[in-house]
Amino acid sequence: MQRICLIEDNEDVRDVMKEYFDGLGYKIDSYQSAEDFFENRDHNFKGLYLVDWHLPGEPGTEIVSFIRSQDKFSPIFMVSAFSKKEDIVKGLSFGADDYITKPFNFDELAVRIKNAFDKYDFMLTYTDMSEIKLLREASSIIVNGTTISLTTREYIIFEKLYFEREKPVSRDALIDCFEKDDNITLRNIDVHVFSLRKKIKAAQLIIETVRGVGYQLS
DSSP, rough: OOEEEEOSHHHHHHHHHHHHHHHHTEEEEESHHHHHHHOOOTTTSSSSSEEESSSSSSHHHHHHHHHHHOOOOOOOOEEEOOOOOHHHHHHHHHSSSSESSSSHHHHHHHHHHHHHHHHHHHHHHGGGGTTEEEEGGGGGEEEETTTEOOOOOHHHHHHHHHHTTTTTTEHHHHHTTGGGGGGHHHHHHHHHHHHHHHHGGGGGEEEEEEEEEEEEEE
C-alpha cells in the first residue's frame, strides 16, 4: 500500500484529506505541526509527503529541507496559499518536487500524486539524474541545488526530453507536447532547443542531436 505523510495544522482540512485519500487506497500518516512530525514520525517511512508551508512553530519549508537532506527520492509536495511565481520558486528550492496552491481541486491533486508515485519508481531506476528537480509551475529546474529559469516552452521541451531520456525524441513528438493553439513549428522547436542548450550547459546537461530522428538529453 502506498503511503502519504500529511503535515497540516488545520484539523478540518486534515480530516477531509485523510478521508479522501483513504478512499483512494492510500495509507495516511498525519501530523499537525513540525514538532509533532519530528517527535512522532516513522523513521522508516517511504512514500509521498504533503507539507503545508504555514505551520505553528517551524514552517513547512524546514520540514521539506530536513526530509530532502535525509531522503533524495521520496516525492514532496509543498502546499500553500501563496501563488506568485517567486513564492513557488522559493518553496520548491527547499527540495519539494511540486507546489500546490490553496484552495486546490482534490481530483487534480490525486492525479498529481499518482503521477508522482509513478515518477518515484522511475527515479529509483534512473538514479544517475536523481539530483534534477522539475518545477513545472515555475517553469524552472533545480540541478544539484542550482535553480535554472526557463521559458514555458523551454520547460515543456526539457520535461519531455527528461522523462524520455533513455531514447531519442523526435521533433514531431516535441510539437505534440504543446496545445494546437500554440502553433509550434519544427523551426520553433530548433530555436527553443538551441536556447535551452545554452541555459543547461553549465549544469553539464547536454541535448544531443540525433541525426534523422530528433534530440536526446544526456
